Amino acid sequence: MLPPAQFNPPCRITRTSHFVVTVRDLDASLHFYTEVLGLIVSSRDSKTAYLRGVEEACHHSLVLRRSAGEPVCQRVGMRVMTEDDLDRAHDAFAAAGCAPKFVEAPHQGRTLHLTDVTGCPIELTARMDAMPRMITKFTSHRGGCAQRIDHCQILVPDVRRAAIFWMQMGFRLSEYIAPAGGDEIFGVFLQRKGNPHDIVFFNGEGPRLHHFAYAASETHNLLRACDIAGELGFGRDVERGPGRHGPGHALFVYFRDPDGHRVELFNTHYQMMDLENEPVRWDPGDPNISLPWGLPARRNWFEEATPFDGVAIRAPAHPPKPMTLEKFLAR
Numbered sequence: 001m002l003p004p005a006q007f008n009p010p011c012r013i014t015r016t017s018h019f020v021v022t023v024r025d026l027d028a029s030l031h032f033y034t035e036v037l038g039l040i041v042s043s044r045d046s047k048t049a050y051l052r053g054v055e056e057a058c059h060h061s062l063v064l065r066r067s068a069g070e071p072v073c074q075r076v077g078m079r080v081m082t083e084d085d086l087d088r089a090h091d092a093f094a095a096a097g098c099a100p101k102f103v104e105a106p107h108q109g110r111t112l113h114l115t116d117v118t119g120c121p122i123e124l125t126a127r128m129d130a131m132p133r134m135i136t137k138f139t140s141h142r143g144g145c146a147q148r149i150d151h152c153q154i155l156v157p158d159v160r161r162a163a164i165f166w167m168q169m170g171f172r173l174s175e176y177i178a179p180a181g182g183d184e185i186f187g188v189f190l191q192r193k194g195n196p197h198d199i200v201f202f203n204g205e206g207p208r209l210h211h212f213a214y215a216a217s218e219t220h221n222l223l224r225a226c227d228i229a230g231e232l233g234f235g236r237d238v239e240r241g242p243g244r245h246g247p248g249h250a251l252f253v254y255f256r257d258p259d260g261h262r263v264e265l266f267n268t269h270y271q272m273m274d275l276e277n278e279p280v281r282w283d284p285g286d287p288n289i290s291l292p293w294g295l296p297a298r299r300n301w302f303e304e305a306t307p308f309d310g311v312a313i314r315a316p317a318h319p320p321k322p323m324t325l326e327k328f329l330a331r
C-alpha cells in the first residue's frame with residue numbers, strides 16, 4: 001500500500017533548488033562545471049564558488065566549497081513559497097523531530113537547517129539574491145548549456161520511511177519501483193514543482209547523494225557536453241549514457257566531477273500535477289521498462305555515491321540486486 005498524498009501540507013515547499021558540496025581543488029571543479037556542464041559563475045572567492053544554470057535567475061543552484069577532506073555533500077537545498085512558509089516549515093519539522101534551526105547563509109534569505117528522517121541535511125529558504133537570466137546571452141553558453149537544477153537522487157536504507165515523511169510534507173509520488181506481487185518499494189520519485197522528480201529515494205547504503213541533475217533544453221547539448229568532456233580530459237568521467245530513461249522518457253548522461261560527485265544532464269520530462277495523475281509503477285523485473293535500449297549502467301553507478309557531511313551510513317535490510325553492465329555482459 002502506498003503512502004497517502006497530502007494536498008494541504010503544513011508549508012509550501014516549491015522545489016529542490018540547490019546543493020552544497022565540498023571539493024578539493026576549486027579551480028579544477030570550476031573548470032569542469034563551467035566548461036562541461038556550462039554553468040555560470042555568480043560569485044566566487046578563494047574558498048567558495050556559487051554557480052547557476054543559464055536560465056536561472058536565482059544566485060545559485062550549486063555551491064562548491066574548498067575542503068581538503070573527503071568530498072561530501074553538506075546540504076540539499078529546497079525553496080519555499082514565502083517567508084510565512086518558512087515559519088510554518090520550522091514548526092512542522094520541529095514537530096517531526098528534525099531539529100530545525102535558523103542560520104545565516106550568504107546570498108540567501110532566512111535559511112532553515114534541519115535533518116530529515118533519513119539523516120539527510122536539508123536547508124530551506126524563501127529567497128536568494130537575483131541574477132540576470134543568461135538564456136538569451138548565447139555567447140556565454142558553454143558545454144552542455146545546463147539550464148536549471150531539476151532534482152536529486154538519494155540512496156537510503158528505508159525507502160518507504162523516506163516516502164511517508166516527505167509525502168506528509170506535501171511531496172507527491174509520481175513514479176515508484178516495486179516488484180510485481182509484493183509490497184516492497186525499491187525507489188520513489190517525489191515532486192513538488194509539477195514534473196516527475198524533485199527528490200528521488202532509492203534503496204541502498206545511505207543516506208548518500210547519488211546524483212543531482214540539471215535540465216538541458218536541447219538534445220544536442222548532451223552530446224556537446226560529452227564531446228567537450230572528451231576534449232578536456234574528462235572523457236573517462238562520462239559514467240553512464242547518453243541513454244534513454246524508461247517511463248520519464250528523458251535522454252540522459254551522467255558525469256562524475258573531479259571529486260566523484262555525480263551530476264546528470266538530461267533533456268527533461270513530462271508534466272505531473274493534476275489530481276487524476278496516479279503514481280506510475282515500474283516493475284524492476286521488466287527490462288523494457290527500466291531500460292528501453294542500450295546497455296545497463298556499470299556497477300559503480302549503482303554502488304558509489306557522495307556521503308553527507310558527518311552523517312553515518314547504514315546498510316539496507318534487503319540490498320538491491322541491480323542488473324549491472326558486468327552482470328549483463330556475463331549472461
Ligand SMILES: [Fe+2]
Nearest residue numbers: 151153213264
Ligand atoms: Fe536523475
